[in-house]
Amino acid sequence: MRYLTTVSAMACVAVLTIPSPLTAAGDHAHNPANTISTDVGHPDSFRHFAPELPAMQARIPEANTEFGLHVSEIEPGLFFITDFIYQSAFLVTDEGVVVFDAPPSFGDRHRAVIEMSAPGVPITHFILSHKHADHNGGGYAFGDIEGLTVIAAQASADSLAANPLRGVLKPNQTFDESLSLTVGGVPIELQTANFHANDTDVIIHLPQQKFLMAIDTITPGEAPFMNFGATSNLEGYMAGFDTFLSYDFEHFLSGHVSVLGKRQDVETARDYAFDVRDTVYSLWPSFLERFGANIDLTGYQNGNLAYRMTMEDVRDECAAQIIDRWEDKLSVVDLWADSHCETVVLHAIMH
Ligand SMILES: [Zn+2]
Structure with missing residues (x-):
């Protein structure tokens, strides 16, 4: 948890001096990350997810x-x-x-x-x-x-x-x-x-x-x-x-x-998992810089909020890259890639 000390210290110092641009709680509905909406008109509607790939369905x-x-x-x-x-x-x-x-x-x-x-x-x-x-x-x-x-x-x-x-x-x-x-x-x-x-x-x-x-x-x-x-x-x-x-x-x-797996499926899953890991690791050096930008944006009022925003930045950038590289090779990448990236982000924070 090497970054949390930094978060707390920065937030504690800053809260005394910088006015907050945040809106008051309850001003607008919060849309939690990773939520799939049943509303077909919603930006996070289930309709935005791709069906299973034909190659998968054939198996x-x-x-x-x-x-x-x-x-x-x-x-x-x-x-x-x-x-x-x-x-x-x-x-x-x-x-x-x-x-x-x-x-x-x-x-x-x-x-x-x-x-x-x-x-x-x-x-x-x-x-x-x-x-x-x-x-x-x-x-x-x-x-x-x-x-x-x-x-x-x-x-x-x-x-x-x-x-x-x-x-x-x-x-x-x-x-x-x-x-x-x-x-x-x-x-x-x-x-x-x-x-x-x-x-x-x-x-x-x-x-x-x-x-x-x-x-x-x-x-x-x-x-x-x-x-x-x-x-x-x-x-x-x-x-x-x-x-x-x-x-x-x-x-x-x-x-x-x-579907019963073959040796090739294990090799593909290995390549996918290591691509997720390497993608998070490639973004990791920018974590503190991103955190600094987010804590500026949130007016130094809530270090936890800026930290979560930073984790989501890295997760979402990783997921976008992974979806781009893998959506034609494996089914349901668009559904689970953010969770895979988040798992590695959490691991990177704690290790
Ligand atoms: Zn089990």
Whole structure:
């Protein structure tokens, strides 16, 4: 927080001497940043946002089950499943079925789809990518399976023991950093990492199937979700790309939207994220100068206001550059770029 001391000092000195050009509170309606208006005539109307790119729309799979879900066997025995907002996978082996995550939005349909795809095969393993209930709160649908091995990182198990989350199964097998197991002759590699959740994430790798699963990272074909997948660790998020790309994989399951990722999607998302970071860093040397201009403009009456204006200046200039460079390459860049720039701005202030 190296700039805040400067802000306070400047504001305190200035408030005694300089008259304020600010209008009185309530003189006009304030339009908060990042607000999308439902009023079609408003400058921030939802109508100003671009639709998904045709290239992205062409990749969206079809609902191909009576349950409204899409299910496909992407490699022999390995099934991808999506409700078009969330994604998970399951592996059918001679020994039993391994389930990777259970979003609650799938609900009871999840078991039905597995039974449809692998009739009569028992479900023996359930592996959590991370603790969050939006990806694993559907665990309840598997809770009555006797002898089910529920695997999670120790840190997730500890966190769930302290704060149980609705519908998330209690792990009965844990590991600290990595775990290799074989189910029905199929190797499964688990490795902890820190790119999203505040305790730990798990990277799931099936080497024979060239399948990698790292949840809440990228959104294939689209700009990442708000604040880089709502990450609690930006440095870990940025470092994640090299970690993912160090694996041998073709399929990349990232947990969101309906499109299953490929290696190229991870490379594109990496290039996008680093472009956002580099853009904020290129603007950063002008931060104090911009702040000086804003505190002049606001009459030295409110250092916090001038500071926020400066953060918004940098964020908005970054977002304009990013949208310009990326809007033809990824969908919904115009919707999320400001949040990505803001995430880096906040990070730059604190580090
Ligand atoms: Zn999550």
